[in-house]
Amino acid sequence: MTFIKRQTTVQYHQFCLIRLPSEGIKIVEIRPQGIVKLGKFGTFAVDQIVGFPYGQSFEILDDNNVRPIQGSLVELEDDEQDDSLKEKIQYLRQLDVESSETNRDLVDIGNATQELTQEEIETLKKTSNGANIGEAIIDKLIKSHVNFSQKTKHSQEKYLRRKQQKFLRRFTVDLLGPSQLLQYFLEKDPTKVLDMSEESMGLLLSLANVQPGGRYLVIDETGGVIVNALLDRMRGSGELLVVHENEHPNHSALKYSNFEPSVIDRMVKTINLLQFFEPEDERVQWNDLSQQEIEEMKSSKKAHYYRRRDNAIQINDAIDNAVKGDFDALIIVSTLYTPTLVKKMIAKVGGSRPIVVYSQYKEPLVETQVESMQNLELLAPTLHETRCRPYQTIIGRLHPLMTMKGGGGYLFHAIRVFPLQEGVQAVGRGIKKRKIDDQQSVDS
Amino acid sequence: MSFIGYKDTIGEGDLVLAFLGRDAIKPIVINKEETLNTRFGSFPHAQMIGLKYGTQMASIKGYGFIHLLQPSAELWTLSLPHRTQIVYTPDSSYITQRLGITAGSRVIEAGTGSASFSHALARTVSAEGHLFTYEFHEPRFLEAKKEFEEHGLLGTPVTINHRDVCKDGFEISNYDGDVKATSVFLDLPAPWEAIAHLSQVISQDEKVGICCFSPCIEQVSKTLDALKEYGWTSVQMVEIQARRWEARQQMVRQVDDAVLRLKDVKRRKLEGIERKRRFYAEHGQPRDEDSEQEVEKRKELEKEETKVDRTEFNPFGRGLRIKDGDEAFNWIKVSKTEAEVKSHTSYLTFAFKQATPSSTT
Ligand SMILES: C[S@@+](CC[C@H](N)C(=O)[O-])C[C@H]1O[C@@H](n2cnc3c(N)ncnc32)[C@H](O)[C@@H]1O
Numbered sequence: 001m002t003f004i005k006r007q008t009t010v011q012y013h014q015f016c017l018i019r020l021p022s023e024g025i026k027i028v029e030i031r032p033q034g035i036v037k038l039g040k041f042g043t044f045a046v047d048q049i050v051g052f053p054y055g056q057s058f059e060i061l062d063d064n065n066v067r068p069i070q071g072s073l074v075e076l077e078d079d080e081q082d083d084s085l086k087e088k089i090q091y092l093r094q095l096d097v098e099s100s101e102t103n104r105d106l107v108d109i110g111n112a113t114q115e116l117t118q119e120e121i122e123t124l125k126k127t128s129n130g131a132n133i134g135e136a137i138i139d140k141l142i143k144s145h146v147n148f149s150q151k152t153k154h155s156q157e158k159y160l161r162r163k164q165q166k167f168l169r170r171f172t173v174d175l176l177g178p179s180q181l182l183q184y185f186l187e188k189d190p191t192k193v194l195d196m197s198e199e200s201m202g203l204l205l206s207l208a209n210v211q212p213g214g215r216y217l218v219i220d221e222t223g224g225v226i227v228n229a230l231l232d233r234m235r236g237s238g239e240l241l242v243v244h245e246n247e248h249p250n251h252s253a254l255k256y257s258n259f260e261p262s263v264i265d266r267m268v269k270t271i272n273l274l275q276f277f278e279p280e281d282e283r284v285q286w287n288d289l290s291q292q293e294i295e296e297m298k299s300s301k302k303a304h305y306y307r308r309r310d311n312a313i314q315i316n317d318a319i320d321n322a323v324k325g326d327f328d329a330l331i332i333v334s335t336l337y338t339p340t341l342v343k344k345m346i347a348k349v350g351g352s353r354p355i356v357v358y359s360q361y362k363e364p365l366v367e368t369q370v371e372s373m374q375n376l377e378l379l380a381p382t383l384h385e386t387r388c389r390p391y392q393t394i395i396g397r398l399h400p401l402m403t404m405k406g407g408g409g410y411l412f413h414a415i416r417v418f419p420l421q422e423g424v425q426a427v428g429r430g431i432k433k434r435k436i437d438d439q440q441s442v443d444s
Numbered sequence: 445m446s447f448i449g450y451k452d453t454i455g456e457g458d459l460v461l462a463f464l465g466r467d468a469i470k471p472i473v474i475n476k477e478e479t480l481n482t483r484f485g486s487f488p489h490a491q492m493i494g495l496k497y498g499t500q501m502a503s504i505k506g507y508g509f510i511h512l513l514q515p516s517a518e519l520w521t522l523s524l525p526h527r528t529q530i531v532y533t534p535d536s537s538y539i540t541q542r543l544g545i546t547a548g549s550r551v552i553e554a555g556t557g558s559a560s561f562s563h564a565l566a567r568t569v570s571a572e573g574h575l576f577t578y579e580f581h582e583p584r585f586l587e588a589k590k591e592f593e594e595h596g597l598l599g600t601p602v603t604i605n606h607r608d609v610c611k612d613g614f615e616i617s618n619y620d621g622d623v624k625a626t627s628v629f630l631d632l633p634a635p636w637e638a639i640a641h642l643s644q645v646i647s648q649d650e651k652v653g654i655c656c657f658s659p660c661i662e663q664v665s666k667t668l669d670a671l672k673e674y675g676w677t678s679v680q681m682v683e684i685q686a687r688r689w690e691a692r693q694q695m696v697r698q699v700d701d702a703v704l705r706l707k708d709v710k711r712r713k714l715e716g717i718e719r720k721r722r723f724y725a726e727h728g729q730p731r732d733e734d735s736e737q738e739v740e741k742r743k744e745l746e747k748e749e750t751k752v753d754r755t756e757f758n759p760f761g762r763g764l765r766i767k768d769g770d771e772a773f774n775w776i777k778v779s780k781t782e783a784e785v786k787s788h789t790s791y792l793t794f795a796f797k798q799a800t801p802s803s804t805t
Contacts, residue, residue: 055798233546393680
């Protein structure tokens with residue numbers, strides 16, 4: 001079997017996700033002797049985190065060193081929290097008398113008292129030694145914060161946490177899985193992933209019944225984020241035929257994939273729309289030269305010959321694959337007009353296999369569904385929307401967050417079937433036939 | 445195996461889902477001696493053998509039709525016999541994605557219930573992974589076990605246990621090796637009682653994720669306490685709001701056409717009045733001495749001469765039977781949510797546990 005287990009520890013030559021206390025995220029390549037710069041959070045040597053399990057948090061020390069720490073970055077209530085910080089929280093809790101029960105008395109006297117100037121922060125950074133800078137800043141903030149004791153205990157904690165998140169020199173290293181890669185692009189440039197939410201990605205993968213060993217027909221306009229998600233569920237076995245509309249596919253996001261290029265080359269075949277729809281005209285005519293002819297070539301010419309030969313084989317293989325059809329799912333994430341696209345591609349999908357189409361907007365899928373209702377090769381066309389609503393998750397203060405991410409996209413799903421007779425509406429025909437049958441039974 | 449892997453043609457002994465309608469999907473096991481009887485007619489299994497999955501089949505009498513589908517976890521969720529509340533695809537797909545469950549994952553699930561989520565999990569972890577599922581209600585345990593067996597999932601990748609996980613934990617004897625779960629899903633009334641027993645069975649070598657599925661916010665509170673007590677971090681509660689949209693076509697009825705129609709109605713009305721006026725001018729008022737015959741004749745004549753022709757102007761096809769999308773009219777495509785929207789299923793509380801450093805250094 002070709003099964004490839006998902007990595008659980010940080011390894012060289014992989015990409016991983018760095019989570020910062022500010023909730024920012026960063027993709028980092030684990031290169032031997034590499035140095036990672038995290039801006040105000042500091043810098044560290046990549047070698048120091050290799051071998052640790054994903055999910056591990058670190059504190060940045062001086063000289064690019066790190067120290068593994070327990071617990072996560074942002075949870076103040078954590079038992080493993082730094083003692084000094086815990087003390088401060090404890091202190092705050094005792095301050096209950098002083099902290100007003102509600103925010104009623106809190107007068108906002110402007111930014112000046114609430115924040116340190118950038119200049120002050122810079123000086124602090126220079127004067128205190130690296131590791132303690134976060135706390136030094138917090139102390140200074142508490143002192144300079146006129147309104148501090150007037151805030152309620154809860155908001156004081158929240159305030160502290162905010163400051164801590166901003167300044168503590170910590171980070172967590174996480175697996176760069178499909179959800180994380182999606183999240184990275186959603187934050188950087190949501191249009192690149194057509195605004196797809198994690199919940200839409202999950203629903204797509206389930207509705208398409210993705211699993212190891214499947215052969216899937218794919219259109220992916222997210223630069224490979226979807227292809228990577230499919231590969232992640234297939235883990236080494238199966239095949240993707242990716243149809244694209246340019247001369248070459250855009251798989252720029254696949255460089256972050258944790259599958260080796262050789263695995264990707266083996267599993268992902270690409271073909272453009274012209275080759276896909278007009279395969280017989282697009283086949284590359286190719287005749288191998290004889291061994292003798294090859295040997296007589298100059299080495300530069302020889303290399304050229306082999307490149308052209310590889311290219312011809314690759315294109316013809318992809319075309320053969322497309323002609324063969326019978327794919328285990330059709331997965332479309334595209335801005336092409338989907339009603340006609342689906343209609344043109346159905347023939348390549350195997351019986352009883354799902355067709356799943358993602359669109360950032362509902363309208364193209366509404367049109368797809370209307371068209372599908374006439375199409376007897378599509379069973380149970382359905383338009384799904386799924387949204388994840390996050391809650392403020394603090395014990396005793398559970399409530400939906402005031403804002404949530406908008407958008408997230410829509411999914412169309414149908415099952416490919418073989419109608420008994422093309423163009424005949426089953427129900428209509430049934431009724432007519434029944435009448436005749438009834439008559440016959442009356443007559444006889 | 446029918447849920448893991450693919451098949452092209454129907455064979456004896458296969459599990460087939462007979463699709464009669466969206467809310468009527470009937471699982472059948474092909475036995476050439478049997479016949480499927482439905483409100484659409486009778487369908488002998490023998491005739492199904494050799495057909496391609498996805499084929500539409502006519503009943504013996506030829507007037508009813510069904511589709512023969514290959515089972516998938518998602519279709520199973522729509523067709524399974526309900527023994528309990530079940531987890532539906534919008535929730536199960538999100539939980540799978542967020543916990544990073546994939547081929548090779550080792551998942552603990554309690555309780556099994558109707559095994560809706562179990563099938564989806566089995567498909568995703570595939571033969572390389574494992575699903576440990578627990579059910580303390582004996583009849584449900586037996587039913588689920590039988591299903592896994594019939595569906596070719598028992599053993600690989602599913603192990604099912606008859607066990608009260610809140611009281612007796614997750615350690616099992618009917619599996620060779622350690623559980624070493626990498627993900628946990630708890631769908632039972634008191635997940636906080638089960639959380640206490642997890643540390644013995646979850647993997648120490650890697651980050652482990654958990655999702656607790658509870659309909660009430662009070663349950664979430666207790667779960668949060670337990671998660672904190674047992675060292676789970678990055679806790680977040682969310683809710684999945686899923687809906688299905690129904691697409692339709694609506695006729696484009698232009699206001700200008702509505703105005704024109706009113707004008708047309710008015711014109712015809714005036715024309716009628718004018719014709720009446722002309723008729724009376726020509727024939728005068730009816731006279732008392734007219735015989736019954738003459739009255740009838742005059743009535744006929746009046747009707748004939750004052751009649752206004754039916755209008756040709758019918759921009760919205762009134763009184764006609766028009767099918768959605770009729771090319772003689774303009775249409776826009778519209779959508780609305782289905783008649784009944786599931787607005788709350790359960791709260792999903794996620795948390796994670798870091799690997800224990802001792803095993804890494
Ligand atoms: C809502 S159902 C689970 C449904 C399942 N997730 C599905 O998708 O079909 C909950 C199940 O948990 C079982 N259960 C409750 N408490 C349990 C316990 N302590 N140990 C094992 N099973 C338990 C119940 O018998 C019930 O069958």
